[in-house]
Amino acid sequence: MTPMPATAAVRVRRAELSDLDDLVALEESTFATDRLSRAQYRRHLDSESAQVLVASANHRRFLGTAVVFFRKGTQVARLYSIATHAAARGKGVGSALLAAAEDTARRRRCRVLRLEVRTDNTDAIRLYQRLGYVCIGRYDRYYGDGADAWRYEKTLD
Numbered sequence: 001m002t003p004m005p006a007t008a009a010v011r012v013r014r015a016e017l018s019d020l021d022d023l024v025a026l027e028e029s030t031f032a033t034d035r036l037s038r039a040q041y042r043r044h045l046d047s048e049s050a051q052v053l054v055a056s057a058n059h060r061r062f063l064g065t066a067v068v069f070f071r072k073g074t075q076v077a078r079l080y081s082i083a084t085h086a087a088a089r090g091k092g093v094g095s096a097l098l099a100a101a102e103d104t105a106r107r108r109r110c111r112v113l114r115l116e117v118r119t120d121n122t123d124a125i126r127l128y129q130r131l132g133y134v135c136i137g138r139y140d141r142y143y144g145d146g147a148d149a150w151r152y153e154k155t156l157d
């Protein structure tokens with residue numbers, strides 16, 4: 001990918017079927033374990049209990065994604081995944097995706113957005129803390145490869 005100008009305005013939209021190849025490619029290049037498969041993404045695109053978001057800017061139509069899960073009977077939404085293409089990081093894509101995930105949760109009448117993050121994922125932790133997430137717990141061996149997780153949450157206004 002060619003470098004993205006620092007001034008590009010990031011837009012976030014709902015993912016479509018035509019995004020499947022990009023979603024799977026980003027998942028594979030970003031995460032070594034606990035990946036969403038193509039079939040899982042396919043199901044989430046059509047599901048009431050999930051929202052898959054895609055970030056774009058100018059003519060770059062796929063820069064990153066966030067996946068939010070909802071469950072009946074709870075006002076707690078879950079940010080299952082967030083990822084920006086390596087070449088587009090540090091330019092506000094992750095912040096825009098997280099803000100859009102929060103908007104999505106608010107629209108679904110959720111009061112809290114919750115997430116887990118590897119305890120050594122300093123980039124993601126900085127993003128969450130900057131956007132007002134607070135740490136509410138630690139989970140040993142949470143991930144498929146045995147890594148521990150912090151759980152963070154934010155109360156949505």
Ligand SMILES: CC(C)(COP(=O)(O)OP(=O)(O)OC[C@H]1O[C@@H](n2cnc3c(N)ncnc32)[C@H](O)[C@@H]1OP(=O)(O)O)[C@@H](O)C(=O)NCCC(=O)NCCS
Pocket residue numbers: 006030080081082083084085088089090091092093094095096117118121123124126127130
């Ligand atoms: C975590 C992750 C999603 C952040 O995405 P990102 O697009 O780089 O996020 P942002 O650009 O919004 O923020 C990152 C930094 O860029 C800075 N930034 C934000 N907007 C900016 C802009 N317009 N211009 C320049 N820098 C900007 C932010 O201040 C931030 O700096 P900080 O971390 O020192 O606070 C990304 O690093 C990633 O995909 N990591 C791999 C996947 C992952 O670990 N996901 C989380 C676990 S599921």
